[in-house]
Amino acid sequence: MRYRVSHRTEYSYDDEVSDSLGIAHLVPRQLPWQEVHSATVMVDPLPDDVSVQLDYFGNTLSYFHVTDGHEKLIVEAVSDITTMTPWYDQAALEEPWELARPLAEPGAPGAWAATEFALESPGAKHVGAARDYAARSLARGRPLGDAVAELMSRIHADFDYDPTATTVTSTVADTLKKRAGVCQDFAHLALACLRSHGLAARYVSGYLATDPPPGKPRVVGADASHAWLAVWVPGSGDWLAVDPTNDQRAGERYVTVAWGRDYGDVAPLKGVIFTEATKSTLRVAVDVAPRG
Secondary structure, rough: OOOEEEEEEEEEEEEEEEEEEEEEEEEEOOOOOEEEEEEEEEEOOOOEEEEEEEEEOOOOEEEEEEOOEHHHHHEEEEEEEEOOOOOOOHHHOOHHHHHHOOOOOOOOOOOOHHHHHHHOOOOOOHHHHHHHHHEEEEEEOOOOOHHHHHHHHHHHHHHHEOOOOHHHHHHHHHHHHEEEEOOHHHHHHHHHHHHOOOEEEEEEEEEEEEOOOOOHHHHHHHHOOEEEEEEEEEEOOOOEEEOOOOOEOOOEEEOOOOOOOOHHHHHHHEEEEEEEEOOEEEEEEEEEEEEO
């Protein structure tokens, strides 16, 4: 599928901001199953300093520094991309999940690169409750693909999607306690579940193209950022991308922007401002529009 993706972020302040420094993960990755035809990131007011580079994980990182006084800052990214459904080696997915632990199987091809994604990260702490929750899906010798699929389905069934239940700073322990959260929380929970048993998995940020209700037109700007995870599949070099929020593998409707250890590595936009303002307003509008 071909999509035009627009992600507009607007900050408004009750006093002048003298300096704004920001970094953004808003440009989709070029991948075997995803072609980026064009991508731009625009900042208003016009920055005095801008740069684009690859971060540690190979994501496109956009930096900007605005020094003109302003009471409103707008960052808008527009991309034109084509996506496909990733292909996986079925034989590799049928291998026991224990073989997908890079620390336990350091000689496996690619284990050296997957190791850091098996370690605890700030946003996906290895709490005991997460390890216990995952144990039911990780029976000895069970095929990796089956184990991951069942864990994904259980999270989808056992946890309610509730935007009011958590915040951007909520922890895995909070999600387990409230039995509710959003896509970011479910991805972090799944990461903690898998990594606490030695599996390697990474956090993926991007977008999911949604369909309007039958008979209703698309509402432009009503989409949102999305998050899921990808699990290392030894032997094939694949990373199995699954979405516990929707209980499905990530397919052609998913736009991959960035990946890392957790949300903290790939937040769409973060930075520092210098101001006497005491109040601010944030507005975000995302649109993933099919292009035929």
